[in-house]
Amino acid sequence: MSAxxxxxxxxxxxxxxxxxxxxxxxxxxxxxxxxxxxxxxxxVIGPSxxxxxxxxxxxxxxxxxxxxxxxxxxFDVTDPKVDINEVRRHVGMVFQHFNLFPxxxxxxxxxxxxxxxKKATKVEARAQAxxxxxxxxxxxKADARPASLSGGQKQRVAIxxxxxxxxxxxxxxxxxxxxxxxxxxxxxxxxxxxATEGMTMVLVTHEMGFAKEIGDRVIFxxxxxxxxxxxxxxLFGNPQQERTKEFLSKVL
Amino acid sequence: MGMFxxxxxxxxxxxxxxxxxxxxxxFVIGTDTTFxxxxxxxxxxxxxxxxxxxxxxxxxxxxxxxxxSLGFNAALQALTSNQVDGVxxxxxITDERKQVYDFSEPYFESGIQMAVAKNDDTIKGYEDLxxxxxxxxxxxxxxxxxxxxxxxxxxxxxxLDQSATMYESVKSGSAVAVFDDYPVLAYGxxxxxxxxxxxxxxxxxxxxxxxxxGKNTALLAAFNDGLAKLKADGDYQKILDKYLANPTAAQxxxxxxxxxxxxPALMSGLKNTLLVTIISFAVAMAIxxxxxxxxxxxxxxxxxxxTTFVNIFRGTPLLLWAFMFYFxxxxxxxxxxxxxxxxxxxxxxxxxxxxAEIVRGxxxxxxxxxxxxxxxxxxxxxxSMQKVVVPQAFKMMTPSLIxxxxxxxxxxSLLLAIGFAELLYQGQQxxxxxxxxxETLLIVGVIYFVAVMALTKLANYADRRFNK
Numbered sequence: 001m002s003a004x005x006x007x008x009x010x011x012x013x014x015x016x017x018x019x020x021x022x023x024x025x026x027x028x029x030x031x032x033x034x035x036x037x038x039x040x041x042x043x044v045i046g047p048s049x050x051x052x053x054x055x056x057x058x059x060x061x062x063x064x065x066x067x068x069x070x071x072x073x074x075f076d077v078t079d080p081k082v083d084i085n086e087v088r089r090h091v092g093m094v095f096q097h098f099n100l101f102p103x104x105x106x107x108x109x110x111x112x113x114x115x116x117x118k119k120a121t122k123v124e125a126r127a128q129a130x131x132x133x134x135x136x137x138x139x140x141k142a143d144a145r146p147a148s149l150s151g152g153q154k155q156r157v158a159i160x161x162x163x164x165x166x167x168x169x170x171x172x173x174x175x176x177x178x179x180x181x182x183x184x185x186x187x188x189x190x191x192x193x194x195a196t197e198g199m200t201m202v203l204v205t206h207e208m209g210f211a212k213e214i215g216d217r218v219i220f221x222x223x224x225x226x227x228x229x230x231x232x233x234x235l236f237g238n239p240q241q242e243r244t245k246e247f248l249s250k251v252l
Numbered sequence: 253m254g255m256f257x258x259x260x261x262x263x264x265x266x267x268x269x270x271x272x273x274x275x276x277x278x279f280v281i282g283t284d285t286t287f288x289x290x291x292x293x294x295x296x297x298x299x300x301x302x303x304x305x306x307x308x309x310x311x312x313x314x315x316x317x318x319x320x321s322l323g324f325n326a327a328l329q330a331l332t333s334n335q336v337d338g339v340x341x342x343x344x345i346t347d348e349r350k351q352v353y354d355f356s357e358p359y360f361e362s363g364i365q366m367a368v369a370k371n372d373d374t375i376k377g378y379e380d381l382x383x384x385x386x387x388x389x390x391x392x393x394x395x396x397x398x399x400x401x402x403x404x405x406x407x408x409x410x411x412l413d414q415s416a417t418m419y420e421s422v423k424s425g426s427a428v429a430v431f432d433d434y435p436v437l438a439y440g441x442x443x444x445x446x447x448x449x450x451x452x453x454x455x456x457x458x459x460x461x462x463x464x465x466g467k468n469t470a471l472l473a474a475f476n477d478g479l480a481k482l483k484a485d486g487d488y489q490k491i492l493d494k495y496l497a498n499p500t501a502a503q504x505x506x507x508x509x510x511x512x513x514x515x516p517a518l519m520s521g522l523k524n525t526l527l528v529t530i531i532s533f534a535v536a537m538a539i540x541x542x543x544x545x546x547x548x549x550x551x552x553x554x555x556x557x558x559t560t561f562v563n564i565f566r567g568t569p570l571l572l573w574a575f576m577f578y579f580x581x582x583x584x585x586x587x588x589x590x591x592x593x594x595x596x597x598x599x600x601x602x603x604x605x606x607x608a609e610i611v612r613g614x615x616x617x618x619x620x621x622x623x624x625x626x627x628x629x630x631x632x633x634x635x636s637m638q639k640v641v642v643p644q645a646f647k648m649m650t651p652s653l654i655x656x657x658x659x660x661x662x663x664x665s666l667l668l669a670i671g672f673a674e675l676l677y678q679g680q681q682x683x684x685x686x687x688x689x690x691e692t693l694l695i696v697g698v699i700y701f702v703a704v705m706a707l708t709k710l711a712n713y714a715d716r717r718f719n720k
Contacts, residue, residue, distance in 0.1 A: 086630070
């Protein structure tokens with residue numbers, strides 16, 4: 001897990017080149033270059049407004065990309081000919097505010113994509129949903145409404161939903177930021193399990209301890225650029241940039 | 253008897269010189285709603301001098317007539333826009349009208365009389381009118397006459413559209429007198445409409461049947477032929493006597509009697525009200541959904557079209573569009589328009605503009621994270637809208653939509669202005685003939701209230717059922 005991608009020679013699962021993103025006159029990403037190898041777990045940290053969430057949302061094109069290239073699982077998402085819906089099926093995403101569908105049961109939330117995209121019959125999708133719920137420890141909540149779940153349970157369901165299309169990549173956008181402290185652990189455990197299984201993951205997080213624990217690599221972003229990037233023990237133990245030191249001194 | 257008629261008819265057809273141009277045809281005739289004894293409803297049936305006359309003439313000429321009871325002004329507008337073939341509505345033949353219509357031979361010599369409230373002893377003649385207000389019917393001989401002497405006697409003339417409203421104005425004291433055609437006043441007084449006539453009748457114009465200028469010449473000729481024939485064989489006088497010599501027809505006396513007599517007509521009005529509301533609401537939903545989605549579209553052209561549509565129909569009165577579709581459109585296209593089509597267009601386009609805003613607001617009130625979550629799963633925009641956003645938006649929209657439906661049900665009463673036979677229109681027809689204005693309006697009001705309550709309960713039940 002701690003081996004760098006260059007040493008393992010694994011093919012790049014995600015390649016970001018010269019990525020720029022502006023909201024009107026405000027440029028939030030000012031040229032990002034990142035490569036992420038298959039099976040790698042990358043944690044993105046940085047102060048709020050540094051562009052880390054925007055970077056994550058550019059990877060599955062939830063944000064329109066202003067300039068540069070993003071290649072995910074072999075698809076260039078900036079190419080207008082590429083079917084973005086097809087790409088997104090390879091990339092699961094988990095949001096800070098869960099975004100579960102309140103008008104559906106827990107199982108229906110998970111079954112929606114496989115059934116609507118004709119990857120499975122309802123019966124098959126239900127069976128798969130039960131397996132996923134078992135994996136996140138919520139099998140008994142299959143027929144509950146999202147509104148009846150706690151924050152931690154909601155986020156575990158959201159993770160199960162993101163896994164329903166068997167994605168090769170998982171994106172986590174501050175997945176534990178909206179949770180009460182006592183519920184953070186149960187969600188982190190599910191993410192930890194995924195890391196152990198070799199899932200390629202990009203996590204935007206404020207949990208420094210967790211980033212240190214599961215990250216193969218930590219990227220520190222500031223003001224729309226990658227300020228520093230490296231193995232967690234190096235970045236946290238011996239930061240090279242002044243800005244990184246300053247940030248870490250505040251959060252650690 | 254039947255055999256005789258069949259043979260008689262066949263014989264007449266063979267004997268007729270070539271073709272009189274009307275035989276076997278059906279003509280649409282427009283008339284007033286409220287001009288007893290010339291036209292009024294009795295037990296739901298249109299009757300009166302004009303009606304008996306035009307039907308008898310049609311029978312004599314071997315053609316059929318379909319009567320549209322539109323109201324005086326509306327009937328004339330319908331004639332101008334070729335929505336009807338002819339108008340018979342106790343209409344005086346005037347030089348002004350001759351510019352735009354062709355008239356038959358006069359079929360009735362009328363005259364103007366003034367009436368005041370039965371218990372009013374202060375107004376005995378025109379001299380007592382100084383500084384007061386009188387009412388007359390818009391565009392009538394009575395109005396013209398009142399205006400011609402208004403300056404001399406120092407009174408003001410206020411024009412109203414219906415006889416019944418004029419009489420109510422006088423009875424309630426907002427006007428002191430009414431100028432109207434003498435047979436109409438005489439009939440009303442005989443029906444206990446609460447008025448009395450106080451002046452001698454002023455010989456006035458003659459009534460004629462009208463067609464659009466240069467059109468339906470065969471119909472006009474057939475009317476003149478038929479009228480001459482009826483006058484010759486005495487049937488004409490019989491019709492006049494039926495309504496003028498002894499005008500006390502059986503009118504409801506008690507409230508229950510009124511309720512019983514008017515109920516069938518009011519129920520048919522309610523049926524039309526509900527039907528036009530339901531059809532229009534379905535169309536309004538389709539228009540509103542389309543325009544609502546266009547309003548949130550990223551395409552500036554679609555957004556512009558939807559915004560313009562909403563602004564136009566929210567920014568203009570419903571009634572204007574009723575007139576526009578029923579009277580204006582046919583003059584532009586040259587094609588007559590069915591009154592249901594005009595009514596549904598009016599209600600659904602107006603309501604569609606409001607539904608569009610409700611839809612836009614409903615969709616925008618759904619957390620954008622919902623769409624993002626669905627899109628991130630690989631579902632397209634359309635699928636995401638259909639499965640995730642719209643079901644949640646509808647739940648939020650439902651109370652506003654129910655509200656819109658109820659507004660539409662009540663607004664449909666405005667269609668009476670183009671002669672659509674809805675509930676309030678039927679009520680007007682009833683009090684125009686029996687002058688029981690307050691009680692009839694009360695009954696109509698209760699029916700509306702019950703209908704709205706029932707619809708609200710039904711809609712709320714559906715809301716709970718489908719939006720749990």
